[in-house]
Amino acid sequence: MQITKQADYAVRAVMYLSAHGRRHRMATNKIAMDQKIPLSFLAKIISQLSIAGVVHTMRGAKGGVTLSRPASEISLLDVVEAIDGPITLNECVLDASVCPFGENCKVHEVWCEAHTDLMNKLGATDFQTLVSG
Amino acid sequence: MQITKQADYAVRAVMYLSAHGRRHRMATNKIAMDQKIPLSFLAKIISQLSIAGVVHTMRGAKGGVTLSRPASEISLLDVVEAIDGPITLNECVLDASVCPFGENCKVHEVWCEAHTDLMNKLGATDFQTLVSG
DNA sequence: GAAATCATGCAAATTACGAAACAAGCTGAT
C-alpha cells in the first residue's frame, strides 16, 4: 500500500523542473545530483514521463529535459499514474470482474469511494501551486 | 499502490463472521470454501487477526472463529492494518526522516493530508453497517 | 568525428503468494 520509489522520484524531478521554469533545459545528470536520485534510474523515469507526454526531451549536446506543458496544467495524478500506472486501492476498483463477488460486495463501494476521493485530491494539486505556495 | 490480497481475504472473512453473528463459531474450513479463499492461506490470516485482537479462536473439535468484539466496533481500518501493517501512501508519511528533504517538501504535506482522509474514511466504516446497509 | 545525452536491456533484491507438513489444544466417547 504505497506508491513506488519511481513515482516519488518522478514527482521530485517534475518539481525540480517546475521550480526552474520551462525555458531552461535541465540535464538528467543535474536533476539526479540535486534531487538525490540514482542517475541511471532517473533516465528510465524521464523516458516514461516523455512517453506519457508530461516532459519533452532533447538529445545531443546541450540537450536536456523540459516540461511539455505549463506547470499549472500538470497534476500530481498525471505524474504518479505515468509511472505506476492507474492507482487502485484494491484490485476490484477498476475491474469488478476480477472478484467472484463483484458488484454485490458492500466493501467494493467503500473502496471505490475512497479511490475517487484520492483521485480528486491528487488531480486537483498542480505543480504551479506546489512550487509557489 | 494496492492493499494485498491477504488484507482483502481478511476483510471477506470478517464480513462473513459479521453476517452470521457472534454466537456461531465458524470453522476456518467453511469460511475458506464459502469465500473462495485458499485454505492454508486463510489459517495464517486468522492467526494474525487473532493476535490483533479482532477475532477469537477456539481450537479442537467444535472449535472455530468468532468476533471478539461486536461488528459495530470493528472498522475496515482495523482489519486492513492488522494484516498489511500501517497503511502509508508514501514512505515519508509516517517517518519524514527517510527522505533527505523531509519536512521542507510541499508534496509531503499533500500525501499526509490524503493519508489522513483515507484513514478517516476507513476508520469510520464499521462492519455492522457494511452487513446491514 | 567527438562529446553529451537519452534510450534500452539485463541482473540482483525484495516482496507477495500459495501450499504443505507439523505441532498443539479442545471435545466427547469409552
Place this chain on the structure above:
DNA sequence: ATCAGCTTGTTTCGTAATTTGCATGATTTC
C-alpha cells in the same frame, strides 16, 4: 482418566511477480 478425532496455530518451503539499480547502446548536436 484416557484415547481418538477434529480443528486451529506455527513453521517451512518454493514459486512468481515486482521493484530497484546498473551497464551498455543508440541518437543528436556541435
